Amino acid sequence: MARMKFLCDDDRCIECNACITACKNEHEVPWGVNRRRVVTINDGQSGETSISVACMHCSDAPCAQVCPVDCFYFTDDGVVLHDKDLCIGCGYCFYACPFGAPQFPQDGAFGNRGKMDKCTFCAGGPEEDHSEAEFEKYGRNRLAEGKLPLCAEMCSTKALLAGDGDVISNLFSQRVTQRQLSQEEPDSGTAQVKLWGWKTAYKD
């Protein structure tokens, strides 16, 4: 069974925020709730790095461990989903989550936060796939349509990857290898990609 994962290639992420608006577009998430966000570290300084982050669908999801009503569940694809009918809006998942993924429609007095909302990996919720109730609570269910999360599909530089964990980590390691190979030696003055092949082998 495929294990679904997100991966953000920080060498490519340019903080264009397409992932955020794609998500809003697909799920009609209200103003103030952001299932995904891009964080730029060292903004405006050397080493500036942007990374897109949402619920990472952790294997040992802290949110699931801390939820007092046990409203989280895991799909066969490793996607962490939750049942909004069970959620009591206590906010514990938000305190536990390393990535700040859980969002609450309101932050009112007396802990009145509303039902938690978070990235579903575009996999909907416990309701029947493509039902009206599912859309209203969780947004669209792309996975059930055979599509991957829209944020990754629309990423402007293909920095954000989503899909089968093995596939995307392969893709990413290929990129890393490619980058290492194409790093030129200092002062060699060539931009040629130093990929090993027959030509290199026989020095043709």
Next chain:
Amino acid sequence: MTSGRLVEYEGGGDETRSNPWLAELQQQMFVEINPADANNAGVKHGEQVWVEGPEGGKIKVMAFVTNRVGRGLVFMPFHFAGHYQGKDLRNKYPEGCDPYILGESCNTVFTYGYDSVTAMQETKVSLCRLQKA
């Protein structure tokens, strides 16, 4: 003083500032100021500041203190409109047509100057004075 774009907005920005999915991401007109200049002007990040141009225009915007700009340079995005010299013009829009986000237009302080061949306007270099609002 120079100007440029933001990824969330386009052109004059009326269209994109009316799109809630985009507008939520940039809710305030700002001016990027180098920390050194900000300290000299006595302005902190997030405070309101007057940016005054040499031809009489002035705008009240949020100070965004950052190293993105070097010393002696301030940067402003040009997509905002709907405020004019510190005044909010929201009630002047036809009902229900005001963009979600309004802000000062940086071109209120940008100045005269045109290319000799094409009459291109000068929006990338001008001078300004910063003052805490």
Next chain:
Amino acid sequence: MKLIKRSTSPSAAHQKNLNRREFIKHSGLAVGASALASQLPFTMMEKAQAQATQLTNTPEIATIKSVCTHCSVGCGVIAEVQNGVWIGQEPAFDHPINLGAHCAKGASVREHGHGDRRLKYPMKQINGQWKRITWQQAIDEIGDKMLEIRQQSGPDSVYWLGSSKHNNEQSYLFRKFAAFWGSNNIDHQARICHSTTVAGVANTWGYGAMTNSFNDIHNSKAILIIGGNPAEAHPVSMQHIFKAKEQGAPLIVIDPRLTRTAAHASQHIRLRPGTDVPLILGMLWHIFENHWEDKEFIRQRVYGMDKVRKEVAQWTPDKVEQVTGVSENELYQAAKTMATHKPGTFIWCMGGTQHTIGNNNTRAYCIFQLALGNMGVAGGGTNIFRGHDNVQGATDLGPNAHTLPGYYGLAEGAWKHWATVWDIDFQWLSGRFDKALYDDGTGANKRTMNMSGIPVSRWIDGILEEKQNISQQDNIRAMVLWGHAPNSQTRAPEMKKAMEKLDLLVVVDPYPSNSAVLHDRTENTYLLPASTQFETYGSLTSSNRSLQWRDQVIEPLFESRPDHQILYQFAEKLGFADQMFKHIQVKNSVPLIEDITKEINKGTWTIGYTGQTYERLKKQQQNWHTFNTTTLIAEGGPCDGEYFGLPWPCWGTSEQQHPGTPILYDTTKPVAQGGLTFRARFGVERDGVSLLAEDSYSKDSEIKQGYPEFSADLLKQLGWWNELTDKEKQLAEGKNWKTDLSGGIQRVAIKHGCAPFGNAKARCIVWQFPDPVPVHREPLYSNRRDMVNKYTVYGQKYLTTFIIIDLHSVCYRMSKVHFSA
């Protein structure tokens, strides 16, 4: 209307789950394979689409292909529409330019389909309050007022400010409209985006546009971006830039600010704003010093590099550092990178163009690429990223104060050419204009018909300036801001005054824009709701000169109307609709877009807009997936051999099936297959020196030397005249490649492997310009007082000569210039 994308019957649900898992595994494998071929496309799910449709039982969802209306990258958009409501947006993985990617704006275009904050009805200001009126009332009242102004002050007192948001057909129609109204007081945003690029680049080698394409950057071995921030302004282009970078191309970003793009650069150089010329010349200093220049390329294809050398010689590293603030070491490193990694591409945006010496900047950039021999090669070129979605098309065809569609000027010949295309009497057309003569700035007297209009950047002065200082009958008294946000223009306080002085202000826009609120007018202000491009259809031209066809996604929202319909209504009211729409079918006051495209094809020979018929564009739109994502050539399929978007020039008539020109001035291909030489635009010699290319010609050219532009006479001299058909001969007689409506001259030239516009050298000296060789001049408001006297704005006599600048410029009609120091 519910926004549920798809509903499934419960019985199908079970089976569907199985299918889904299967395909996730499948598609996963597909990615692995495609990733090997190219690490870019992340199109893992495209294979799933067919299956997904099987799973659904709501057939009424229509999938419509459009193009993003934000920037000029030209990203494909796939819209899903149900019962007329735009319910979903899917990534266009097949689209060769964006491969499914979007930026924040592109990923949210569906919101347009709902448009809460849109201007919903025509509105009129009564005692400062906005009141809803009908379209008919709006057109009648505005039309009457305009006719009154026309009678009192002449046609030049109404200013038509168009937009780069029009599609090609609307832009063209807008220009045509102004011509029929009888004024050149028409312009659009391109003036304040890349006009200096167009002027600088076109005057260097012929055409003023991006030479290569976004995808072609894959081939670059080095990338230099100056005054541009594609990560924020053209995010999708960054995927192509990253591809090159990951293949080993260093990315140099020159910008005073550490932009999101600069954060990813191999080298970031902070320069003092406004010192582009010394910086580029400083880099050239290192290039010449180390003999890194491409001497053979310069010999064959460049005119005037010696003069540049003289200018460069004085820009020694210490002086460059003094002026630009960039150290010798940094600059040496950048110059070396560019010189040793060839071909390198040169990208610039508005950081380079929006200056008082913008044309110097753009020409300096061109000279840099010429010195390195980076022009006309894959991976090289000057890749000028433009702004709005159709700013290229609008510049090519539309609302410009100084040209007719296709960069035909305003001389009588150009007017006659278009009068012929429009099939109207030239005398009648001429009669629409003010008949009086005015000083054109050089002392000569001309009619306004043959003078550039007031540019968009100066309409304020057209209103506020003393009447006698403007070379037209009266001040501007009515402004039509059609898709133009005035906050993109400088000098807002004066603009406010100008708006308040107007007799009539008309705003045509999907959103009310700043023009609705900036001023304190109380009467005679109208807001007319225009539709967005998703509510109509037609073609557009992206930055890389590719044309694309948009389909209509939804019906116009609320009471909005598409631009061409509003134009027709105005034409009808103002009394010239019959003439203007002589060959354009109009149904229920909506002109037929396809007929307008045909008219564009019929007349726009200069830049090769003749081959891109709507049939070909629609066919390409249906076959996005057949195009190679690096070369943009269709490999097999119905468009086999065509380049994506038939990038102009797409020579000759559509029967010639020219594939478009993916890379300008690329001599390694025959002209018939998209090859090109530098354009012979500036004569054949200058001061006794030939301007034609030496020993350089496009592949398969029968003329192995430079040659001038083709005309009937040249064909006769060459003995090729009889290759024209009789019908062609009839139309081509006495004409040249630009004005021959038969296309015969172009056809025969290309048949012999020649470029219709000749084969010349690119020039480093633009003798008509104030600075023939680009030199540094300090910004008007410089932060370096010490530099101001040294690098004055046009000579020592700064303020007096300033008037001369304007006299030389397109705004020469204002002989006295407002300036407050």
Next chain:
Amino acid sequence: MSRLSLLFASLAFSPNTYSDEQNIWKQIREGISGYSAVNSQESEILIQASGTQWLTIRNELIAGTGAWLLALTVLALAVFYLIRGRVKLTEPPSGEMIERWSKSERWLHFYTASLFILLAITGLSLLYGRSFLISWLGHDSFSQYADIAKIVHNYAGPLFSVGLVMMGMIWFQDNLFDKTDITWFKQYGGMIGNQHPSAGRMNAGEKVWFWLLMTAGVLVSITGMNLDFPNLGQYRLIMQISHIIHSVSAFLLIIGALGHIYIGTIGTEGALRGMITGKVDKSWAKQHHDLWYQQINKEKQNFLKPSGNSAKYGSKIQ
């Protein structure tokens, strides 16, 4: 408590800049804040370092230790009861009643006590319900219950705090420690053995309970208020620390309360009645609060004297 110290340590991340990739990830894991266009709470922090620490502290330390402590307390009280049995009156009841708790005191006591019990039950439900109640009630019913429990807890909390503050004001002086308390402790408050250590109006045991309420109770209230108002934009770290302090204090209070309830009900003859009716028997007073009894007597005499003054301690002999 090394985990807790880690939690606090993450407060102090250094804003130094690194250009090295690894350093960036180090910074990120340490919870460095950056820039984000998204405007939500702490959206500019990519990874918060303290979340999982808080989770472990809550789920393991607090829930685990707390459960054991509760169980042990109940067990200890049971065992104690079996061994010691009820502390009875050594002298037969005299039949003469003295007012020990005024009406307002009793109201305040039961107001606060009932809120306390409500809070303890709902609070414990949120902590342990998942482990114990879901299997009985099922997810849906438990969730409905938990939702109500959360609301009750959130609203009852501030009301409880009010009671707590009032208690503090009324009983402050009665609960100042003095020398007699040392003896009282030495004699285990009379719970073990048959001695009757001297005590004033409040014996040392009651004073300890009072001061526990005034410390842990106040902590519970402050942290609880903090948790109650997430709309004030407190950082998650503050909330996590609040939550930990809240739970730890709450456990102390619950354990204390168990003891208090034990002593006040089955542990001591006549104590519960005293709190319900406000009156205690003379014998009871003599046995448990001899000094207070003497004081009252003295006051009574003073009161009968012409120069007599009103009761210093607020209660009078009838």
